[in-house]
Amino acid sequence: MLAELAFFATVAAYAAASGLFFTYLARPDGSPRAAKAAPRVLAYATILHAGYVYLASILANVCPVKSIHFVASIAALLASALYLVLRRRFSIDAVGAFVAPVALTFVLGARFVGRPDQPVGGGFLALHVTVNVLGDALFLLASGAAVLYLVEERRLKQKRAASVFGRLPPLDALDRVEHRLLLMGFPLLTLGIVTGAAWAHRIENGSAAEGARALFAFGTWIVFASVLVMRAALGWRGRRAAYGTIAGFIFAVAVLVVYLVRGASGGST
Amino acid sequence: MIVVVGLSHREAPLHVRERLAVDGEAVEALLRELVASSEVSEALCISTCNRIEVYAASNSKTQADTAKAARRVEKALDDLARKNGASGVVPYLKTYVEGEAVRHIFRVASSLDSLVVGEPQILGQVKSAYETAKTVGSVGQFLERAMSRALHVAKRVRTETAIGEGQVSIASVAVDLARQIFGDLAGRSALLLGAGEMAEGAAKLLVKAGAKLEVVNRSPERAAILAREYDGVARAWEELESALVSADVVVASTAAKHFVLTRAMTAKAMKARRGRSLFFIDIAVPRDVEPQVNELDNVYVYDIDNLSNVVADSMRGRKAEADRAESLVEHEANNFEGWAESRGAAGTIAALRTKVRSSLVGELEKSLAGRLRHLGDADKKAMNAMIEAAVNKLLHVPISRIKASAGEPNGERLVEAIRQLFDLSEFPSEVEAAGDASSEPAEASSVPTLAQRETARR
Numbered sequence: 108m109l110a111e112l113a114f115f116a117t118v119a120a121y122a123a124a125s126g127l128f129f130t131y132l133a134r135p136d137g138s139p140r141a142a143k144a145a146p147r148v149l150a151y152a153t154i155l156h157a158g159y160v161y162l163a164s165i166l167a168n169v170c171p172v173k174s175i176h177f178v179a180s181i182a183a184l185l186a187s188a189l190y191l192v193l194r195r196r197f198s199i200d201a202v203g204a205f206v207a208p209v210a211l212t213f214v215l216g217a218r219f220v221g222r223p224d225q226p227v228g229g230g231f232l233a234l235h236v237t238v239n240v241l242g243d244a245l246f247l248l249a250s251g252a253a254v255l256y257l258v259e260e261r262r263l264k265q266k267r268a269a270s271v272f273g274r275l276p277p278l279d280a281l282d283r284v285e286h287r288l289l290l291m292g293f294p295l296l297t298l299g300i301v302t303g304a305a306w307a308h309r310i311e312n313g314s315a316a317e318g319a320r321a322l323f324a325f326g327t328w329i330v331f332a333s334v335l336v337m338r339a340a341l342g343w344r345g346r347r348a349a350y351g352t353i354a355g356f357i358f359a360v361a362v363l364v365v366y367l368v369r370g371a372s373g374g375s376t
Numbered sequence: 377m378i379v380v381v382g383l384s385h386r387e388a389p390l391h392v393r394e395r396l397a398v399d400g401e402a403v404e405a406l407l408r409e410l411v412a413s414s415e416v417s418e419a420l421c422i423s424t425c426n427r428i429e430v431y432a433a434s435n436s437k438t439q440a441d442t443a444k445a446a447r448r449v450e451k452a453l454d455d456l457a458r459k460n461g462a463s464g465v466v467p468y469l470k471t472y473v474e475g476e477a478v479r480h481i482f483r484v485a486s487s488l489d490s491l492v493v494g495e496p497q498i499l500g501q502v503k504s505a506y507e508t509a510k511t512v513g514s515v516g517q518f519l520e521r522a523m524s525r526a527l528h529v530a531k532r533v534r535t536e537t538a539i540g541e542g543q544v545s546i547a548s549v550a551v552d553l554a555r556q557i558f559g560d561l562a563g564r565s566a567l568l569l570g571a572g573e574m575a576e577g578a579a580k581l582l583v584k585a586g587a588k589l590e591v592v593n594r595s596p597e598r599a600a601i602l603a604r605e606y607d608g609v610a611r612a613w614e615e616l617e618s619a620l621v622s623a624d625v626v627v628a629s630t631a632a633k634h635f636v637l638t639r640a641m642t643a644k645a646m647k648a649r650r651g652r653s654l655f656f657i658d659i660a661v662p663r664d665v666e667p668q669v670n671e672l673d674n675v676y677v678y679d680i681d682n683l684s685n686v687v688a689d690s691m692r693g694r695k696a697e698a699d700r701a702e703s704l705v706e707h708e709a710n711n712f713e714g715w716a717e718s719r720g721a722a723g724t725i726a727a728l729r730t731k732v733r734s735s736l737v738g739e740l741e742k743s744l745a746g747r748l749r750h751l752g753d754a755d756k757k758a759m760n761a762m763i764e765a766a767v768n769k770l771l772h773v774p775i776s777r778i779k780a781s782a783g784e785p786n787g788e789r790l791v792e793a794i795r796q797l798f799d800l801s802e803f804p805s806e807v808e809a810a811g812d813a814s815s816e817p818a819e820a821s822s823v824p825t826l827a828q829r830e831t832a833r834r
Contacts, residue, residue: 198559259556263553263556263557263676264670264676266678266682266685266686267689268553268556268678268686268689275556276559277555277556277557277558277559278556278557278558278653279557279558279559279653280559341650341651342647342649342650342651342652343651344650344651344652344674345651345653345673345674346673346674347673
């Protein structure tokens with residue numbers, strides 16, 4: 108009952124935070140009140156979310172990273188916690204406009220996937236899930252920065268600069284934070300793929316979903332690797348890096364979706 | 377009659393305006409050429425980065441002659457563009473005549489026609505254009521009056537409305553844009569290419585924000601002076617390409633007639649920069665940076681129009697003040713028209729009648745209050761009729777002659793002579809006296825007849 112209450116409060120808080128972030132970005136005057144309230148509401152949402160995950164996992168007597176039900180939810184929780192920690196340091200307040208609605212989608216999506224008390228695998232799998240979830244959280248934030256970068260870059264190129272003044276973070280800051288988040292997420296992704304491959308090798312069930320997931324996972328790795336290599340070698344920053352980051356994130360989400368859908372359909376691990 | 381011919385940011389995009397970019401000497405030559413022609417008697421030229429306009433007055437009041445004067449100015453401007461190696465400006469030229477022309481001059485001086493309404497620079501530019509015309513000797517009574525009234529209106533607009541408050545300068549917007557791209561500007565490198573007044577302003581703000589300054593100028597001496605002034609480094613013109621690799625913000629304002637920074641040159645620099653963002657602030661007219669440079673990845677080019685638009689966009693809520701200023705301008709323009717009318721034949725005739733009648737009525741009143749105190753109403757009425765008849769008889773010939781010569785070159789001289797002989801300049805017309813009570817002697821111009829006074833007394 109308490110867990111249910113926490114769930115709905117989390118959803119409401121994420122929705123409110125999303126609304127406030129959009130108001131802040133969409134209103135012509137920048138709505139200073141919304142700008143101030145949005146990160147605060149997102150912080151409440153994150154606390155409620157953590158409370159919900161804690162209560163629900165206690166209730167189901169399962170470690171959250173060992174349950175399909177919690178995976179997407181935890182990725183969102185980590186992303187929004189990371190945002191709250193990094194937003195001042197990198198002055199990326201506006202990225203919240205991406206984090207809040209995506210977190211809302213993940214929390215709602217996870218609700219319909221699997222049951223909380225449906226644990227999977229052993230300790231090795233827990234490591235695999237943990238690094239992947241952390242990596243996804245970082246990629247989520249990075250692609251948030253990438254989306255904002257593209258919006259702002261377009262406005263500046265089209266000389267509609269007045270609409271972004273003081274509202275969106277500086278372009279270079281977005282590019283830099285996106286790059287750093289990728290640098291942090293990439294080793295986690297690599298580790299996730301290595302552990303995933305080892306685990307898949309062990310069970311060798313060779314299902315179509317298994318194949319698709321591996322394919323998307325390698326796709327994610329290749330896209331992010333190319334973004335990082337091209338940036339280092341050829342100076343591909345800004346727009347190209349942003350498109351690459353978003354493409355990589357779409358692959359990462361595809362992995363998650365395959366994982367969740369398969370989990371929901373009750374397939375064994 | 378006053379005509380205005382020219383183009384501004386309203387009619388002509390930057391690539392057209394830059395075809396008509398002129399320096400001080402060219403303006404003086406243009407004014408001399410115009411007043412030497414038979415169609416134009418007075419001329420003044422305003423040349424800013426947002427407009428080039430010629431304010432001219434013709435000797436005659438007829439519409440045909442005004443049209444001729446306008447065409448003469450059009451031709452002069454077209455010749456100017458051709459001298460700059462361009463053509464095709466004529467379709468962009470806009471012409472205002474008479475009342476419209478005066479209204480336009482007043483609106484320009486009051487900064488109501490500026491891209492950024494309320495910006496303060498235009499008044500200085502109008503003043504200096506007026507000074508130049510005075511030095512050349514190309515202004516006469518009409519433009520002199522129009523310009524002094526325009527400056528007066530601009531002052532009123534500035535002091536009586538809040539139109540100029542909270543002004544954002546182009547330079548500060550340029551620095552805000554740089555911040556939007558780079559974030560903190562401390563340690564960034566700014567390149568000053570050429571040295572216009574506004575460019576120096578932007579460079580000063582960039583240095584204040586912590587940027588290091590490099591100066592590249594065709595004249596090494598000028599570069600050295602600027603570098604010293606802003607604690608920067610002067611580099612030779614030949615080093616421009618390498619300076620482009622190290623700079624983050626480039627403020628361009630050279631007097632070059634062609635693009636100084638091309639797409640190919642910038643693309644090469646971007647390769648060497650490994651994609652680091654580069655921001656061009658191009659305040660030059662004609663422009664220094666090829667527009668296609670903006671298409672390159674991570675390169676942002678803002679020219680004077682782009683910057684002005686950002687300024688205009690970032691200042692909202694000025695409509696009410698602008699409306700107040702517009703009505704002020706309208707009021708003053710009506711006053712001017714009244715004055716101009718009074719300088720014409722009809723106005724002079726009315727002023728002459730009023731002056732003569734008021735002198736006679738004044739004398740009669742004195743007598744009626746003294747020696748002729750015993751006269752009855754019927755006698756007074758007869759005296760009044762006598763005065764009216766005397767005025768008509770006395771003025772019949774002069775008035776007929778003024779009317780007959782109206783529209784002819786001689787007519788203007790005749791009107792002027794009458795005004796001088798009867799001292800009509802101190803006799804403002806009805807419109808002027810009533811409309812501008814604050815700055816002009818509020819003398820009642822239409823003197824009531826004796827009969828009217830009698831009625832009022834009763």
